[in-house]
Amino acid sequence: TQLLEQSPQFLSIQEGENLTVYCNSSSVFSSLQWYRQEPGEGPVLLVTVVTGGEVKKLKRLTFQFGDARKDSSLHITAAQPGDTGLYLCAAQGGKLIFGQGTELSVKP
């Protein structure tokens, strides 16, 4: 069974701090996605990365796909309360599989 391990599982920070969330696996994936989920709603896609070493930026969010396509990271600069939510990585390995999620709380 292919597994995606996310770390940390919980993160509570103050507004303005930077943070990084990691998504790791021992398997190689053809692509990797990051989703964000707010309480009471379904996940919403933030980004898809396809090429090893790829870096994508979405405003204050920076996503990186590892060179070997086994891992990825999400870095948020100057976090805001609106960034609060569950962040999920998902990778294509036959079917789409999800990590267990990182619950982020940004306090004003």
Add this chain to the structure above:
Amino acid sequence: NAGVTQTPKFQVLKTGQSMTLQCAQDMNHNSMYWYRQDPGMGLRLIYYSASEGTTDKGEVPNGYNVSRLNKREFSLRLESAAPSQTSVYFCASSEAGTGFFEQYFGPGTRLTVT
């Protein structure tokens, strides 16, 4: 466009009761999915339908059945509910069954089995 809709939003069942969760999408997507979400375990795939007329098991199919009624609708049935099936259930759809395509999720059904 409503996107992906799910009914009901909340449900409480007694052990042994049956129910069907309904899902519909209006984006003309080929693929549809059912996931369950439990604390600390992310989303786990129950069943999926790569295209109309086909269904396949996912990671945790035991205790569930599905029907792809047409291109728009994909239902999930619990024949004899068990407390272990207490969870939040999400339906999703995508253009095709690969990770290159975004999955669009419904708002979820919160199911409690007592």
